[in-house]
Amino acid sequence: MSPEGELYLLDCMAYLMLFMAVCTLVSLRFENVPYGRYASSKYGFPVNVKLAWCVQELPSLLIPLYLTVSATSVKTSVLPNQLLIAMFVCHYIQRAIIYPFLIRGGKATPFVSFALALLFCLYNGYMQVRYLSHYADYPPHWVTHPLFILGSVLWLVGWLLNLHSDHILRNLRKPGETGYKIPRGTPYHSHPFLPVSYFKCCLVFF
Numbered sequence: 001m002s003p004e005g006e007l008y009l010l011d012c013m014a015y016l017m018l019f020m021a022v023c024t025l026v027s028l029r030f031e032n033v034p035y036g037r038y039a040s041s042k043y044g045f046p047v048n049v050k051l052a053w054c055v056q057e058l059p060s061l062l063i064p065l066y067l068t069v070s071a072t073s074v075k076t077s078v079l080p081n082q083l084l085i086a087m088f089v090c091h092y093i094q095r096a097i098i099y100p101f102l103i104r105g106g107k108a109t110p111f112v113s114f115a116l117a118l119l120f121c122l123y124n125g126y127m128q129v130r131y132l133s134h135y136a137d138y139p140p141h142w143v144t145h146p147l148f149i150l151g152s153v154l155w156l157v158g159w160l161l162n163l164h165s166d167h168i169l170r171n172l173r174k175p176g177e178t179g180y181k182i183p184r185g186t187p188y189h190s191h192p193f194l195p196v197s198y199f200k201c202c203l204v205f206f
Contacts, residue, residue, distance in 0.1 A: 044111025057096035064129035080138035
């Protein structure tokens, strides 16, 4: 595929992801996500939650690493591209390698939810890092631009919130407990329309 053709493909993938986000928003008004308290056998056989998290998130770590290491493009030698790829990889090191093995209890993940998450990570890992490693055109001095600095700070805040909220959720259950627990207090009830679990991801990927 020519560079022009692949760049067009990446653009189409980005627009398709936006379209699927809208479809997901609408569908979730009528159907709960088959995960956690809403897990159901009608969405396939159960997959161990630690195994599911690790395997489903790994493509968003391994694909970027492969694309970056094997890249012949000069884009990967430009500091802004390197830092943006590093942020993406750092997030998925935590989600794929560290977080799954810290999970306490937790219901098994229905296979359909696991498969959809795996598909998303394959899609997202390729789309994001293929663009950053081959096509994103940033001047080296852009790292000193206020927008880059602001974006980097937002990413760091989101990433730290991620770690903090995971710690809170992990410690809701005492050793041996498997029941459903609801977190209380800041930051979980600070805004009724902005759950921290979604807000932190928005910051990381903003």
